Amino acid sequence: MKVLAYVMAFVLVLGVMGGMAAAQDEVVLTVSGPDWAPNWALRDIAADFTPVAEEIFGYPVRLEFDFFPWGVYYERLMTALVAGEPVYDLFISDSQWLGDLAVNGYIYYLNPILEEDPELQEIMDSMHPVLLSAYGSYPDGSQHYWGFPAVADTKVMHARYDLLSHPEEREAFYEQYGWELPMEYEDFVDLTWYDFVDVLEFFTRDAGETLAGEVLESPFYGGAFQYSRDYDFLAMGFFPHVYGMGGDIWDRQTKRVQNVLNSDLNVEAFEFYIGLLDYQPPAAVNYDLDDVNEAMAAGLVAFSINWCVIAEMLYDPEQSVVADGLMTVLPPNHIDTDDELNRTFNIGGQPIVIGSATENIDEVIEFIKWWYLPENAIRFAEAGGLGCVEEVVYSEEFIEMKPYHRAYADTLDWQLDFWKEPPFFEMLTLFQETMHEAVLGQREPREALDHVARAHTNILVRWGYLAE
Amino acid sequence: MMEKESRLKRFFDRRLATIMVTPCIIILLGMFLFPLLWSLGLSFYDYSVLRPVPPRFVGFQHYNEIIRDPYIWARFATSMRFVALAVGLQLVLGVALAFLMYDNFKGKKIFMALMLSPMMMAPVAVGAFFRFMYDPSFGIIPYFTRTLFNADIGWVTDPSVALYSLVLVDTWMWSPFVMLFTLAGLLSIPQHLLEMSSIDRASWWQRFRNIILPQIKPLLILALLLRTMESFRLFDTIWVMTGGGPGLSTETLAITLYRVAFQHWHTGRSSAMAYIMLIVVIVLTNLYLRLSMRQEGARR
Known part of the structure; x- marks a missing residue:
């Protein structure tokens, strides 16, 4: 034993x-x-x-x-x-x-x-x-x-196919604007932002108005895009308008910022981006990527532009009330300085x-x-x-x-892509907080861009990327 | 012989006390004094903990730049506005609640427990659920203001409102703290003083001014002091709720300090900022203490 x-x-x-x-x-x-x-x-x-x-x-x-x-x-x-x-x-x-x-x-x-x-x-x-x-x-x-x-x-655009294909909506849009409401994937390939604004405006409605044959209990909006001050959300929403119009955020060879970031073209791009708020929910001034998805998933907007990698939830009926009537298309183009269609986005x-x-x-x-x-x-x-x-x-x-x-x-x-240099985060936070003030109407777009251009120049000088 | 034994015992007692206290003092020095002195030293250097570049001595340059920076002064103004509004409201509500709790009524204990629960919660959790409650799309607070008053208030989206939304949250959380201090003061008032004042037919205001206020004032000033210090350096709730936005409307000095230290990684400059904040808190503390001592002197 x-x-x-x-x-x-x-x-x-x-x-x-x-x-x-x-x-x-x-x-x-x-x-x-x-x-x-x-x-x-x-x-x-x-x-x-x-x-x-x-x-x-x-x-x-x-x-x-x-x-x-x-x-x-x-x-x-x-x-x-x-x-x-x-x-x-x-x-x-x-x-x-x-x-x-x-x-x-x-x-x-x-x-x-x-x-x-x-x-x-x-x-x-x-x-x-x-x-x-x-x-x-x-x-x-x-x-x-x-x-x-x-x-x-990359960023893609989600669209409410159920609304775009609704006969009454199509007829009303044609009557009001004189051109056909885009409906299929191909219709969005050559669509410009200037035409797309008509579509956003058309779908922005007050409570009590009709949408696709039903009376709205609460307001409905054209779109949802990113404007949040957090991380890079505002920058990622705004930069595509800069690139699309033919501008840039700095000289990619010399790293010069003055007169590039705050060019007349970029001021116009920023004013255009701020102007899109007229067709978005009031909370859009603080929308980040999750908020944009939630606005679309809750059936609050007709279009949203967001990162593709988080699109899955929009097509999940358990998370999205619009899952069955949704399509994903290319975002609209701008017309750049060479008169070409340009949909360059920030990766x-x-x-x-x-x-x-x-x-x-x-x-x-x-x-x-x-x-x-x-x-x-x-x-x-x-x-x-x-x-x-x-x-x-x-x-x-x-x-x-x-x-x-x-x-x-x-x-x-x-x-x-945008800044990859070591002071990236300092440049970004400065950009975000200053530009967000302009989004809220606390600064003029030009003043905000001038301020950021000066501050970015100082940072790049301090880090030795630009001569004083 | 007895005296010698007693001396020996006292000697060993003292040695034992020294031995027992020494580790605690070493830990305190290591955990508090050393970092304090180290960061003070860093504040005189141009240094980023992220960059493999040796620190460069710049003397008082950071202090000089910070004090002359209008951006920092704007953040300071935001901090002070927040402190004044939040602490002021907490004082009024806290005192009112203390008077309520001073009386006996049915369910007082349950009410008291409920009242105290907000300050037991983690500030990050409070920030997170108020963020949802204020959410313009699905938050319950905008829903009620819309439904009941037909008012579309951008609680955390409107730059002219966001700071007040934060003040409300801080008040909700910390008014019970002021209430506790005030209640402790109220309970320490000798009952016969109040009874005598009733016999003398003193009005409510006379009783409050001549009997109650002098008794609760020291505790009230202590509560004010603690709340002012806390509110001035409040970070977590603001960070979770608004991140300092919209725009810069809720960016207090504490938020800016965090950005400079852990987003821009200006270790030297952020150390200088932290010391300036410390000096401000010390000045405020001294103001309160002086006020308290002056009142005490006047009473004597």
Whole structure:
């Protein structure tokens, strides 16, 4: 009996030791990112990497995710990087932060890794060039790579097909404006903002008026666009009007801001963007991406322009009362200084970058390679994420997978990115708070743009990007 | 012999006390004094914790720039407006509630527990649910003002209203705090004084001015002092509710300090700003204390 007890104890000790050894062998990759739908999809799919890694390395590799709300993500991530705790092996970075992260040595410079690993190079080469440049390169557009395109995103327009196709509405619109209300995807391809204003005006109605044969209990509005002072929401709403009209936010070669950001053309673009508030709910002055989606999902507006990557909820009947009558199309064009139709928008989306403090670089690289396998790209797209691989985004399977994929694919060639330099956040917060005052009528648009141009110049001089 | 033993005991008692207190003092010095002195040192340097560039000594440059910056003065004005409105309202409501609670009535205990619950809540949670309640599209407060008064008020979207919305939230949360202090003062008034004043047929105002107010004043001033300090450096509720917007209408000094420190990463400049804020709080504290002491002196 005593012998049996000793044997059992020995076996137990062996078991515990074995268990400890196994636990020691497991590698955990910590991943940080903003807390929103595409990253939840990334987290869910990444759970399947563990057994794959076990086959490659002989031990499991598990990914742990640390998500933060968008509004505080930059501060939280930067604080962690400065403090050195926790160590993030991988993190989703906004493309604008690449300069900051690269210059301060917080992320891996990918070029040497790519040179050594043809498989990884092949993955990079397969990306859509616009996305690769926006999410991978710093300086912007250079051949120096710091990030892998991960959560691709562009802005698309959601439209109430049920209203646009309603016979009474179509007839009334034609009577009032003398042209046909756009209804099909193709009708929006050449639509200009100047014509679109008629459509917004037409659908802006008071309580008691009729909409699609029903008396409205509360006001209804033409559209919902982003104007919030938080993060980059106002900038992302306004910049497309600047680019579309033929302007820019700075000289991309010399980084000069004066007389570029505050040009007459940009003042006109800003006045136009503020003017669109006439056709939006009163709360639109504070609308961020979630508010715009909620306005559309609640059936408050006829059109909304928003990031494509969060379109999924609008088509979910449990979250959106307009899910059945919705279509996603290209946003309207401006006519630029060359008299050409121009729908250049500011690109959204984020790269995934490797934290320079990681001690698990081999496991990280294997995860990246696994993540970009075609089957995972499709799973990600099915969960609401958008593709980065050029062949995937233009494939029939992808285009037909979701009602918003066609518009996403068609917008890809119309993208431009904004500041990626290290003082990006200071430039952005200054821009946001000053321009938002103009949105609220507390400053004149020209005065606001002049103020921002002066302040941006000072920041760029202080950082050594411009001579005094 | 007895005296020698007693001396020895006192000596060991003192040694023991020193040994027991030392770790606490070391922790206090390490956690409070060191960061305080370190940040004071940083305020004289041009330094960003984010940049791998050594700090550059600039002396009082940050202090000089901040004091001359009209942007900072505008934020200071916003902070002071918020403090004056919020603390003023809390004072009036808190005193009124204390008088209500001073009387006995049915359900007083339940009412008291309900009254105290707002100040038990986390300010971030309070900010988050008031943000939803003020939401112009689906918030319950705009719904009521629209339905009952036909008034479309942009509680957090109209720059001329947003600060007042924050004042209301802070008042809702902290009036019970002033009430507690006032009630403690009321309960400490000797009953015979009040009875005698009734026999002398003193009016309500005379009783309040000559008996009640002098008794509750020290506690009231302490409550005011604490609330002023708290309101001046309030961050979480404002950050969650408005983030300082719309425009710059609710951007107080505390919000600006956060932006400079953790969004722009100007570590040196933000340290200087923090010290200026500290000086303002100390000045306000001293004003209250002087007022309190002067009243005390006059009473003697």
